[in-house]
Amino acid sequence: MKKTALLFAGAALALNIASAQAATLRMAYDADPVSLDPYEQLSGGTLQLSHMTYDPLVRWDRNLGFEPRLAEKWERIDDNTMRFHLRKGVKFHSGNELSTKDVAFTFKRLQDSPDFKGVFAPFKALNVIDDHTFDLVTAEPFPLILNNMTYLFPMDSAFFSGEDANGKPKDMLVKHGDSFASRTISGTGPYTVSYREQGVKVEFSRNADYWDKNSPGNVDKIVFTPIKEAPTRVAALLAGDVDFIAPVPPTDHKRIKSSDNVELVTMSGTRIITFQMNQERNEAFKDARVRTAINYAINQEGIVKKIMKGFATPGAQFSPKGYLGHNPALTPRYDLKKAKELMKEAGYSEGFTVTMMAPNNRYVNDEKIAQAVVSMLAKIKIKVDLKTMPKAQYWPAFDERAADMMMIGWHSDTEDTNNFFEFLSACANKDTGAGQYNSGNYCNPTVDAMMIEANSTTDPEKRASIMQAMEKTVYDDAGFVPLHWQNLSWGARKGVEIAPIVNGMNFPYIGDLIIKE
Amino acid sequence: MIAFFVKRFFQAVVVMFVISLISFSIQDNLGDPLRELVGQAVSEEERQALREEMGLNDPFLVQYVRFAKKAVQGDLGDSYFFKKPAFEVIMKKLPATLELVFGATIIIILFSVPIGVYSAINPQSWFSKTVMGLSIVGISIPVFLTAIGLIYLFAIELNWLPSYGRGETSNVMGFWETGLLSADGLKHLILPSFTLASIMLPLFIRLIRAEMMEVLQSEYVKFAWAKGISPRRIYFVHALKNTMLPVITVGGVQIGTMVAYTILTETVFQWPGMGFLFLEAVNRVDTPLIVAYLIVVGAIFVVTNTLVDLIYGLVNPTVNLAGKK
Numbered sequence: 001m002k003k004t005a006l007l008f009a010g011a012a013l014a015l016n017i018a019s020a021q022a023a024t025l026r027m028a029y030d031a032d033p034v035s036l037d038p039y040e041q042l043s044g045g046t047l048q049l050s051h052m053t054y055d056p057l058v059r060w061d062r063n064l065g066f067e068p069r070l071a072e073k074w075e076r077i078d079d080n081t082m083r084f085h086l087r088k089g090v091k092f093h094s095g096n097e098l099s100t101k102d103v104a105f106t107f108k109r110l111q112d113s114p115d116f117k118g119v120f121a122p123f124k125a126l127n128v129i130d131d132h133t134f135d136l137v138t139a140e141p142f143p144l145i146l147n148n149m150t151y152l153f154p155m156d157s158a159f160f161s162g163e164d165a166n167g168k169p170k171d172m173l174v175k176h177g178d179s180f181a182s183r184t185i186s187g188t189g190p191y192t193v194s195y196r197e198q199g200v201k202v203e204f205s206r207n208a209d210y211w212d213k214n215s216p217g218n219v220d221k222i223v224f225t226p227i228k229e230a231p232t233r234v235a236a237l238l239a240g241d242v243d244f245i246a247p248v249p250p251t252d253h254k255r256i257k258s259s260d261n262v263e264l265v266t267m268s269g270t271r272i273i274t275f276q277m278n279q280e281r282n283e284a285f286k287d288a289r290v291r292t293a294i295n296y297a298i299n300q301e302g303i304v305k306k307i308m309k310g311f312a313t314p315g316a317q318f319s320p321k322g323y324l325g326h327n328p329a330l331t332p333r334y335d336l337k338k339a340k341e342l343m344k345e346a347g348y349s350e351g352f353t354v355t356m357m358a359p360n361n362r363y364v365n366d367e368k369i370a371q372a373v374v375s376m377l378a379k380i381k382i383k384v385d386l387k388t389m390p391k392a393q394y395w396p397a398f399d400e401r402a403a404d405m406m407m408i409g410w411h412s413d414t415e416d417t418n419n420f421f422e423f424l425s426a427c428a429n430k431d432t433g434a435g436q437y438n439s440g441n442y443c444n445p446t447v448d449a450m451m452i453e454a455n456s457t458t459d460p461e462k463r464a465s466i467m468q469a470m471e472k473t474v475y476d477d478a479g480f481v482p483l484h485w486q487n488l489s490w491g492a493r494k495g496v497e498i499a500p501i502v503n504g505m506n507f508p509y510i511g512d513l514i515i516k517e
Numbered sequence: 518m519i520a521f522f523v524k525r526f527f528q529a530v531v532v533m534f535v536i537s538l539i540s541f542s543i544q545d546n547l548g549d550p551l552r553e554l555v556g557q558a559v560s561e562e563e564r565q566a567l568r569e570e571m572g573l574n575d576p577f578l579v580q581y582v583r584f585a586k587k588a589v590q591g592d593l594g595d596s597y598f599f600k601k602p603a604f605e606v607i608m609k610k611l612p613a614t615l616e617l618v619f620g621a622t623i624i625i626i627l628f629s630v631p632i633g634v635y636s637a638i639n640p641q642s643w644f645s646k647t648v649m650g651l652s653i654v655g656i657s658i659p660v661f662l663t664a665i666g667l668i669y670l671f672a673i674e675l676n677w678l679p680s681y682g683r684g685e686t687s688n689v690m691g692f693w694e695t696g697l698l699s700a701d702g703l704k705h706l707i708l709p710s711f712t713l714a715s716i717m718l719p720l721f722i723r724l725i726r727a728e729m730m731e732v733l734q735s736e737y738v739k740f741a742w743a744k745g746i747s748p749r750r751i752y753f754v755h756a757l758k759n760t761m762l763p764v765i766t767v768g769g770v771q772i773g774t775m776v777a778y779t780i781l782t783e784t785v786f787q788w789p790g791m792g793f794l795f796l797e798a799v800n801r802v803d804t805p806l807i808v809a810y811l812i813v814v815g816a817i818f819v820v821t822n823t824l825v826d827l828i829y830g831l832v833n834p835t836v837n838l839a840g841k842k
Contacts, residue, residue, distance in 0.1 A: 034554075034598060042556030114563045115556040175554050176571055178600045198599055199797065200789040225682060227787045228797070231665055232681050239672040239680040361800070392548025392802045399561070413558055423558065433560045 022220035023515035027244040032226040035182040038153050042115035051507045054153035054187035064322045066146050079141045086132040090211040092156040094186045100134045105157035140456045147414045156186035190511030217512045243496045248489040250311040256491050265499050268313050269488045270320045271411040275481040276440030282404040289346040291478035296339035297380045300332040307368050312484040317471040318420035320485045325417025325467030330475050339380050351381025358407035359394040406439045417467040421451050442479040529819040540811040550802040594805030603809035612693045614790035618775050620710030633725025652719030664712045664785040679705050681787040709786045728760040769825030773818040
């Protein structure tokens with residue numbers, strides 16, 4: 001339905017070219033990307049930029065399906081090989097034509113990038129067949145090939161070859177310090193960067209040779225300003241100084257909705273906020289009854305309603321709706337009476353004391369959420385000694401597993417269920433890196449075995465059933481305390497039609513944005 | 518005079534050294550800069566390798582000596598976020614901050630002198646009493662609130678002034694990006710300048726009022742009255758001149774403080790100056806930038822204090838009085 005609407009809008013625009021005025025978009029996010037290099041940092045900011053200046057082989061549509069972009073089509077040749085066919089006649093900003101050479105070049109950079117190499121570890125090789133065909137080979141059957149291809153934004157290999165003015169290779173990937181790739185762009189995307197003063201302003205202009213002639217977008221110039229303070233960002237939108245902002249803080253939703261000139265678009269997000277219970281630090285957490293009691297004592301819906309102002313989706317598992325592993329049977333289980341009974345059964349009717357840590361500038365309302373959980377746990381006589389701190393200090397503390405209960409929010413880089421388990425609940429293993437963020441030291445070998453099985457199962461239905469069973473097992477074990485998935489929000493001036501171009505991954509496809517005057 | 522400068526220069530060097538040492542030693546408490554450089558899924562090993570590469574695992578003294586060696590050659594290190602020399606990054610933001618401080622200073626002078634003088638001359642008038650009451654309120658309202666209030670009223674409700682940023686800038690002399698030369702740039706300057714001025718304005722009104730009242734009690738003013746000199750001349754030539762001496766001293770010191778206060782004002786207005794830059798650097802644990810900022814601000818303090826001392830010497834009251842009669 002929405003797709004038809006979009007197509008219709010596109011057709012109308014194509015027919016009526018004279019009235020389709022090229023428009024300028026003034027937009028403000030809370031921060032601007034660290035670098036222009038798409039592979040320097042795996043972060044929301046980088047991906048938002050990459051989708052404006054580059055194109056991936058495939059991209060996510062709004063229902064978490066795949067939309068062909070630079071790869072026109074693909075087919076599985078055997079269990080371990082997938083063949084891709086590149087779109088023909090696509091040009092980079094430099095004028096060079098896209099070929100498999102560029103894909104192979106980019107693939108190599110991905111494997112070298114400290115941030116992306118983890119995601120690309122399952123791939124064994126990329127074999128070039130001809131200028132527009134290549135094969136991706138994995139060591140074992142791998143279900144997430146297309147998920148990972150959303151990260152492959154072909155870079156202009158001819159443009160990034162050779163040495164820059166400082167005598168350094170142009171394709172060098174530097175995490176801290178200057179590099180040619182961190183300040184230069186040559187992609188296939190709808191926009192080129194025409195001016196950039198980091199932290200102040202980025203100006204984009206429309207790529208006149210953009211290959212996607214069906215894109216309905218009519219924005220030919222973008223002025224991007226980071227505005228860090230949420231009240232200022234909202235004020236700039238309300239005052240008409242910018243056309244499009246994100247994120248919009250929950251406290252301002254009412255205000256934006258009530259204004260006639262601006263519109264609010266919200267969407268359920270995929271970042272789950274959780275608490276982990278460290279079984280190695282605190283003896284009581286070894287008892288599944290205690291962990292379950294804590295899950296019964298915490299009122300997820302209350303937190304969402306009172307603290308998040310309804311701007312989150314209460315959860316009882318890792319996977320948000322839409323993910324293969326999402327198990328619809330698992331719902332929040334707030335029940336104070338049951339919690340007290342379980343505590344009594346476990347021999348803790350008089351409660352105990354735990355330490356807790358949470359960041360205070362990382363997630364939406366993180367500190368308030370932690371305080372609410374403290375008062376909820378007080379009702380089952382668990383005394384909590386809470387310490388909150390800025391994220392820069394929190395992460396080293398998290399790495400040390402410095403408290404009995406620690407807050408962690410997680411977004412799956414692959415948009416797949418297994419990623420949550422690999423990082424948050426797998427038995428900690430220094431060699432494989434499994435359970436890197438499992439500060440609870442929860443360990444269930446059965447779940448780990450299922451996780452490995454799911455990782456080499458390519459049949460979506462079979463995968464779904466395995467992963468849903470994993471969610472159920474961890475839920476029954478009360479392996480951690482799920483709280484909610486953070487929602488996403490965007491605000492725009494009326495006439496700036498952002499609803500069709502935003503998505504749950506939070507990288508709006510601004511190339512397709514239509515502004516009606 | 519030369520001895521004075523030499524002395525000041527050595528003082529400045531000592532100040533810089535102490536600042537660099539302090540800012541260097543707090544960096545371990547700020548957090549881990551690596552976390553801001555890598556994505557969430559990057560393994561502990563990768564991060565350790567990067568730390569090693571950046572020399573963050575070396576002992577404090579080794580790191581400091583490495584920094585100091587470069588610093589004496591004028592290289593304060595590269596900012597992690599901007600990937601450019603930290604000093605260069607700060608210098609690029611300095612014009613924005615100085616123009617904001619300049620705007621605020623003009624506002625303070627334009628308002629504090631007439632209001633202060635008026636309320637010293639007519640301490641019982643309703644205007645003076647209102648101003649004194651308001652100045653108490655003004656001193657106690659946080660800058661953040663003043664800023665949001667001003668934005669709400671003038672940007673959203675009345676739509677007279679822009680809500681954020683610096684607007685159009687133009688380049689003068691090759692390195693100074695100025696917003697003072699265009700109507701758009703000046704419009705953008707108004708709200709932030711008033712916000713920044715709001716911290717100091719009540720203080721200066723009260724200071725000028727108190728000084729002026731004291732001067733009006735002095736013998737030479739009484740003598741001037743007895744001579745039958747016109748009130749205007751007494752107030753604005755004889756009394757005001759002597760009132761301004763302590764005000765200049767305090768003002769010079771406060772301009773330095775104001776540079777520090779820009780941190781809050783710039784953050785609220787997304788003003789691309791060095792105060793905002795500093796706050797961001799702290800959030801990102803961009804240590805080289807933090808150290809460089811503290812050193813530059815230290816230098817600004819030393820320079821303004823030196824200038825104040827010079828001006829004070831020039832406007833020495835005894836010299837002036839002797840010269841007149």
